[in-house]
Amino acid sequence: MKKLIVLCVMLFLLSGCAQGNVTKMDVEMFNDVGDSLGSITLTEKSNGVMLSLDLKGLTPGVHGIHIHETKKCDAPDFQSAGNHFNPDKKDHGLLYPKGAHAGDLPNIIAEDDGTVKAEIMAPQVTLKEGKNSLFQKKGTSIVITETGDDGMTQPAGDSGARVSCGAIKK
Template sequence: MLKRGTLFLCVFAVLGACTEQPPTKMDVEMFNSFGDSLGTVKLSEQPEGVKLELNLEGLPPGEHAFHIHEKGSCKPPDFKSAGNHYNPDDKKHGLLHPEGAHAGDLPNLIVGEDGKVKAEILAPQVTLKEGKTTLLTKEGTSLVIHAKKDDGMTQPAGDAGGRIACGEIKKMEGKGESKEEKHEREKTGENKAGK
């Protein structure tokens, strides 16, 4: 009886892995170079792209470049670990460039005198689903805010200055999942993929 119950659980686990869908919503926590949380950016899959809902504070007032970068790594203080702009279609930088834009090029943010910004931005060239333009790549991607505004044309990053805030976009482990459970789930998925 014990073996039968175990077999049932294994079959259930495999079927569960088969029906796993990419997330359609996720929160990205943004941090400054000191490691302080600035708030979150909510990402949600839309028919026309990915909507980003920003609710941030503690930023310098003024206009700031905002981009999606190619690696899901935010090592302070300079956030260079995030790599270059996310650019799966190998285009030129800039929303104003005739040969642009990078998939990761986004409109500038306007931060109020109180250091806060609330905004909704659509990223039309990316998705949370699988595919060439997914934000959930193997390495992940990241959101980066720069010290200056993006001029929309200058290569390779719009003369936007240093990176002052960063947040990682990565596939999350299941909530409440232990390392052992994650390992078992991945192993089961690998076995199924190998057949």
């Protein structure tokens, strides 16, 4: 009887793993020379995906942060990450009346010592299967820019060069 119970529990656990449901994962962020800047933990919530940032080594001040349309993070410019993740083909900007991209996120602030410890919500994306899933065929990534996103300028918020990138992958 004990063996049957253990077997049932094992099958139940394995069936959940086989479905590939991811509810939490870490994305390691790198700078243009390949140094790790820390990680961003993605957590599925009922109202989107929570990003918990624990970073170091950024220039003090305001930075833009976006989810991009591929999981490629080729240094030094991270252009391989593509454009902002935008499955609904909207305009850019959290302040733009017809926006925003699913990958548009609020700016972050690096402290004087270059650290960022913050939580931000990405309400238009999910870790579950579907159109707005971060696990697209080409994958997705998180990119941090050198200055803040103005929330309006097309196509990317006039936020300067890409200074950090991390691939989102199962």
